[in-house]
Amino acid sequence: MADILQNVMDHAVAVARKAGEVVREALSDDRKVMTKSSAVDLVTQTDQKVEKLIIQSVKEKFPQHRFIGEESVAAGEPSILTDDPTWIIDPIDGTTNFVHAFPFVAISIGFTINKRVEVGVVYSCLEDKMFTARRGGGAFCNGEPLQVSDQTDVHRSIIATEFGSNRDPEVVDKIFSSLRNILSLPVHGVRGAGTAAVNLSLVASGCVEAYYEMGMHVWDIAAGSLLVLEAGGIVMDVDGGDADLMSRRILAANNRSVALRLVEQIAPYRPDRDDVKKISGKWW
Numbered sequence: 206m207a208d209i210l211q212n213v214m215d216h217a218v219a220v221a222r223k224a225g226e227v228v229r230e231a232l233s234d235d236r237k238v239m240t241k242s243s244a245v246d247l248v249t250q251t252d253q254k255v256e257k258l259i260i261q262s263v264k265e266k267f268p269q270h271r272f273i274g275e276e277s278v279a280a281g282e283p284s285i286l287t288d289d290p291t292w293i294i295d296p297i298d299g300t301t302n303f304v305h306a307f308p309f310v311a312i313s314i315g316f317t318i319n320k321r322v323e324v325g326v327v328y329s330c331l332e333d334k335m336f337t338a339r340r341g342g343g344a345f346c347n348g349e350p351l352q353v354s355d356q357t358d359v360h361r362s363i364i365a366t367e368f369g370s371n372r373d374p375e376v377v378d379k380i381f382s383s384l385r386n387i388l389s390l391p392v393h394g395v396r397g398a399g400t401a402a403v404n405l406s407l408v409a410s411g412c413v414e415a416y417y418e419m420g421m422h423v424w425d426i427a428a429g430s431l432l433v434l435e436a437g438g439i440v441m442d443v444d445g446g447d448a449d450l451m452s453r454r455i456l457a458a459n460n461r462s463v464a465l466r467l468v469e470q471i472a473p474y475r476p477d478r479d480d481v482k483k484i485s486g487k488w489w
């Protein structure tokens with residue numbers, strides 16, 4: 206098992222680096238923008254090209270492994286997590302940033318066995334930061350070990366979150382209700398990098414104390430959640446319950462005391478799960 210996981214890690218890092226090159230080059234091209242679940246859920250040909258590149262390369266090396274890839278799911282592939290070895294891929298996390306050349310864009314690759322993330326690689330390709338984690342083996346950025354912040358007081362914390370791409374009025378109300386509660390605690394600040402994977406790497410790096418979101422997908426958080434755990438942090442549901450990769454809800458924090466103060470402030474809602482087939486023939 207140990208050797209397999211090392212091979213997986215090495216391959217994930219190599220292919221993420223290659224994908225990052227493609228993304229960086231594409232920044233100088235015209236970016237034709239298409240939409241998916243809503244008018245602000247963007248996708249480009251580069252997202253699709255990079256996902257193909259990653260899946261093809263992994264298939265050659267690990268022909269038995271399964272995949273859950275953001276753009277494959279958008280094209281109709283199922284998004285079901287099984288006990289089999291599975292690569293969970295977000296070819297461009299931060300597509301809106303990519304479209305606008307806002308400088309945080311990541312390739313996120315998580316690898317699960319028995320539905321548990323064993324390897325996580327987040328390549329923040331415009332910063333050239335390669336974040337890596339193996340379960341039980343620590344978290345690293347460009348080879349340097351990561352450690353979450355030791356702040357226990359939420360009032361002295363920075364909290365990361367995102368607005369996502371769901372503009373239903375009830376969802377927007379919940380987002381603002383959580384934000385108002387958290388800002389008024391008060392906290393030192395609220396930030397959002399525009400990519401869930403980078404937000405998680407910021408928690409792992411100790412630059413922000415926590416990140417929460419509802420509505421993101423398993424490919425946004427699979428790799429980054431392991432970074433946080435391996436840097437000494439915790440990952441849970443936004444209501445304080447157990448984390449569930451497919452629930453589209455996450456609260457990742459440096460420690461339990463900060464996390465539980467946030468649980469009290471977050472107005473929760475339940476997006477459709479990643480593993481629930483909503484419309485026949487389409488997995489959203």
Ligand SMILES: O=P([O-])([O-])O[C@@H]1[C@H](O)[C@H](O)[C@@H](O)[C@H](O)[C@H]1O
Nearest residue numbers: 298299300367369399400401421
């Ligand atoms: O679409 P994408 O750019 O891969 O991923 C999105 C980003 O992570 C964004 O920060 C988050 O708010 C969304 O929920 C994600 O879907």
Ligand SMILES: [Mg+2]
Nearest residue numbers: 295298299425
């Ligand atoms: Mg994403």
Ligand SMILES: [Mg+2]
Nearest residue numbers: 275295297298
């Ligand atoms: Mg993406």
